[in-house]
Amino acid sequence: MYRNHSESVSPPDLEYIIMAVKLLCVGDIHLGRVLPSPMVDKLGSAVLSPATAWERAVEFAIDNEVDAVLLAGDVVDDIRDRFEALPKLRDGAERLSAAEIKLVAVAGNHDVEALPRLLTLLPGKITLLGENGTWSDVVVQGKSGERVRIVGWSFPHSKDGHYSGNPLDGFTLPDDAVPMVGLLHADLNASGGFYAPVPRSEINATRLSACFLGHIHRPDDLSAMSRPLGYLGSLCGLDATETGPRGPWLAEIHSGGKVSMTHIPLSPMRWEVLEIDAGDISADSAEDAADALISNISEAMAAEFAEMKPELGDTIRAVSWDIALTGRSKAHHPIVEALENDGPGIMESCGGNFDDVDFGVRKIKDRSTPALSVADIAKGVDAAAILARKILALENRDPGMKAILETAGKNIPALAYAGVRRDVDAEIKDDETLRAHLIAAAYDVLERLVAENASEAPK
Ligand SMILES: [Mn+2]
Known part of the structure; x- marks a missing residue:
């Protein structure tokens, strides 16, 4: 196997594993948000919610004996959601604290008011870093004594919930050899705007071994980066645009400061988009078209689901599909009529259960054209x-x-x-x-x- 210079002077892999500090890094949770899917109407928000994903993240952290859990802001969706969020946060914080796992957070633009209030109700359970647009840090000690410094910046208070400054203005790092990991809620590489725009190049120029951000809900491919810098993504997809696997990231910080990342897709629900070729549908009437839509969509969902099942793991409970009809169809008019007359009934009839995972259709969008x-x-x-x-x-x-x-x-x-x-x-x-x-x-x-x-x- 080819080894480059830096690898050849590194200790063997086994030692790496033992010497790593393990951090479970959690992006935007938005406790209090109701997921707008018919799957939630069916299974209930106790099964499918950001709170369920949070519980699972806590379980994962305990089962895998991580040293700390990091929250990158927007833990709570809105100031009015803090009463609903409090017991969930308290339960998780207490379980982590009993397992001697540190819980470290920064505030985001959604919970700049709610999070500090919640923390005063949970004294000693959560360390809030960088309150009100400052930088502060905390040292996390691994099981075998090695240390990592978490350096964090919270979104600042303001009347309109906006902040246009660069979080890195006034940023200094403690001058010691402890590897450092950044944690902040900001708009990476934005050219401006109201959500703390921060240039990637400026983060790159720091001595941080890795830097994890909250704000944008699409996760970056952190596991592909030799020095991970980017968005953790939402803990569970919050609407139909947040497709694909969602969950926290396991970061292992090795003693030399090298960081390896693993995505843990433990969200209870997944949002997906499926294209159906309307050219495959033949129908002489709206009723024919409705029946054909139900059978074609159901078949396609089952096939797609069978394909994605291996990567879903055993924590997934539901898949919410958005269907896009594409292509050119000789039955275009009956299809349009069927969707107009019986859209909700058609969508409801497309649901199913496969290996204890429920799936159903949230929306059918007709993008097909007549042949x-x-x-x-x-x-x-x-x-x-x-x-x-x-x-x-x-x-x-x-x-x-x-x-x-x-x-x-x-x-x-x-x-x-x-x-x-x-x-x-x-x-x-x-x-x-x-x-x-x-x-x-x-x-x-x-x-x-x-x-x-x-x-x-x-x-
Ligand atoms: Mn957010």
């Missing part, structure tokens, strides 16, 4: 042909696209009001979203025009 030959239709002289030419201009980004977007942009409040597209649920915030909505809406109308032309054609 029409737009190019052929565009050759005509009627209204359908004019519309088809506009679709082609948008799809191919022809020079004509700009004028179409400009006209639509001026009229879009009126169009949205008229329900130009049934699933317009997102803000039309730029030309790209406008273009996508126009294409979808135009296909809807074109499909109807073509159907009308066909029924009016001389027999």
Whole structure:
């Protein structure tokens, strides 16, 4: 095996393992947040909640004899959630303290008020670092005597919950040989903004062996970094955008300051997005389409689930799916009708249970288009042909696209009001979203025009 210079002078792996300080690093928990999924309606928030994920993290820390648990802020979702969060936090803190595991936290923008209040109600159980935009540190001692210094910065108090300063302004590190790990709630590499923008290059220039951040909920791939610096991610996905495995990170800080990271995906629920090709659905009526949707979606979920099961481990209880219908479909009109008439019933019928894991559909988004030959239709002289030419201009980004977007942009409040597209649920915030909505809406109308032309054609 090839070994580079630094590896060749390192002690053998076994010694590494024994000499490591073990930290369980927990990103944004947001205690008090209700997960907006039908799976929660089904199983209850005692089973699927940030609090469940927190309990599991505490269990993991105790079972794996870590030396400290670090919380990177946004432990509590909101000041009003602190009463609900208190017993959960107290229970975890007491169990960790009984196991002689230190609990260290910094405050985030969500709990800048709530966390310090909670800590005064839990005296001696949690060490809060860097209160109100300062830096402070605490030394964690490993089982065999080696030490790591945790250096932390909490989001500062302010009237509007904003802070535009750089957390590293005024940052100094104690001058000793103890390896150091940073912990803060900030906006990594943001060019500005209200959530403590901090340049990665400035963190890199410090002597920190690793630096863990809260704020952005998507976890960075910390295990791939030789010097881990980045977001821990939310402890459990908090909404449908927070897909993929979620959980805390086990950080092992070796005596020379080398850090190895392992993601522990212990969140009780996982959010996923699944694309279904509407081209595979054939239907003559809305009822046919509903049945076909139920069977195609259920089959696809089961297949996808079987594939992801090995990596889910035994802590997962539910998967919440968002379904996106894609492709070109000859049954587009029946599908649209089925979703309009029976959307909730269709989604409910797609649920299931597989190996004690429940799964169900939160939303079906129709991004499919009718299987029409737009190019052929565009050759005509009627209204359908004019519309088809506009679709082609948008799809191919022809020079004509700009004028179409400009006209639509001026009229879009009126169009949205008229329900130009049934699933317009997102803000039309730029030309790209406008273009996508126009294409979808135009296909809807074109499909109807073509159907009308066909029924009016001389027999
Ligand atoms: Mn957060």
